[in-house]
Amino acid sequence: MDYTPVTPFRRSVNAAILKHHAAAQQEVPPSGVNKWEALRELAAARIAFGLSDRDLSVLQALVSFHQSTILGGNESELVVHPSNKAICERLNGMPCSTMRRHLANLVQTGFVVRRDSPNGKRYARRYGDEKIAFGFDLAPLAQRFPEVCKAAEAVRAAEERYRRLRSAVSLMRRDLVGLVEYGRSLRPDLAVWDQASDLAVLTARDLRRKLDFAELQQIEATLSKALDATRGLLEGDQTENMSTNAVINEQHHNNSDKDSYDSELRLEKAQGDCTASHHMSASVAIDESGKVDEPVSKVDHLPRIPLGLVLAACREYQTYANPPVRHWHDLVRVADVIRPMMGISPSAWDEAKRYMGPEEAAVVIVAMLERFGDIHSPGGYLRSLSAKAALGEFSCGPMIMALMRKDAA
Template identity: 85%
Template structure:
């Protein structure tokens, strides 16, 4: 054909149409473009180009009239000429007025170019080896394929950032709830727990609706500040508690050393015949021992962590707990059942209960069960924790919080 029309038949012309008509005169990529891949990428980036899903349905129907899979390449005939009735049939009976409205948007955005005949009809004729077709030119879909791919990648990256930020906010909210529950068991008198709990409730309510990226960033900043505050209070309380335990245990060991040093020499003196010295010194040593024992604080071995938080972080124990666990003694009963299955000897179990207390030792058992595949020697691991507990350097709270963080990750 000697001339390519640039204006539609009996339709207004504007600057956008002239711009897209001029762009359509450019060459199609030599290798061509897979039409279905082009549609898929355009579907991902449709909002960036002002298209709707119905617009893409009409474009897909037009593309289906092109017999080849590749747009361009060896096939330079990219003009399709279906009738309105044929297009609506492939759109499952879409009304013709609706189809024309979406088709006009495709033309306005430049993904379809009209090549109208003198009378506005769509047809194709051959003059020897030359084919002349009037209808819809699909060349812009192939020409703008790199632009569409770039926009689609940007949209996918933005969606991925949004999903990750939303997941982060959800996990931070859950961690805040757990820390508040644990912190209240340690220091119920502090106001910070009420403030953090209110923030967690408001965040859960906000997450029910569609938030934009800026709103999520603002919520993340607030949760991060609240988490730092609660962690600071909890860690400070644990450090103070550990220091007091160390001090009490140091006093205990010092007194026991005095007892050992006082008793052995007296036995030697008794064997040597100095009975008078033994009789005068032995009561003094006993008085010192009794006074030292009176000053030793009675340690409360109940775990400083709510039972509900332990049961939420540990779930493997439920296989061995037929009656539900409602109290600490129920958890101790379950630990007694699990302990031999894990290969922990009775002596190691008794040692743990002696230094930690039955309840905290039971928490350690169910926590170890959660990571049983990662522990080479459960009995040796429990003895090591018992040794730390004997020195006042162990608390089961960090174990439970680590399990909660692992589950959140």
């Protein structure tokens, strides 16, 4: 045909249609393009071109009317002319009005060009060796194939970045949970573990829904700060434990419970007259350099946690509780019975009662009994808690709450 129409039959013209008509006059790649590969790449990059999955279904139906697998190459005729009924049949009965709407979007985005006849019908006629076809031109799908491939690669790269970031956030959340559990075993008195645990729970809840990239980046930054703070606390605590005198915290005696008990008895004899001061209401603390600190007053108030909650979280003590525990002094009596069985020396027990108070020291004993298998040196562990209590940095509440959470899990 000598003339190629630009305007569609009984349809308005806009700048996008004129632009795509002009682009359709370009040459198709000589080697042609595999039509199914072009559809796969366009499906990956459809959002970048403003196409929906239903639009691609209509385009796939149109492409199926093209006999050859290759668009272009030796096949110069790229106009297909199916009727609306035939297109809807290949779309598994899609309503004609719906099909026309998606077809209009394919024309508007430039992946299909209308080649309408004078009366708007779609057909093909031969005039000798020349074939004239009116319908839908698929040439833009082959012409824009490099553009589609580039957009598809960009989408795949963005999806890969998203997957890697989501995986990193999931691993960071898992590490935070593990560090919190370890930190609670070392420093159960710190409230920061509860905050970090809440952050891990909230992150797990957020990961159940579809997050955009910016939200994931914000979560990653929050988790990174929490992990840095947690590691800083744990590394600082480990350094403090390594530099503390073995006579005070007894963490160097890790062979067995019996060895720890014997070691503590030898330490009592070596301390001499210092053990006599444990029965006084005030004590004198002596550091490694030999300096004498000011006396520390005995804590005489009750723990800031109900007795019922302690008894509910700690059950191992019941074997040694005869008669049953009903008051704080009953719990102190039971702790006096349990203490030597755990390998805790009298001096460590007296030190705990002096700095914590008898009731809170008894709570610590029954709480330690719950996780006795995880504590290498009960006497050393109790002395370290007593040292923190002497500085006003210890409370038995977090220990009991940790046991409650462990039972609930």
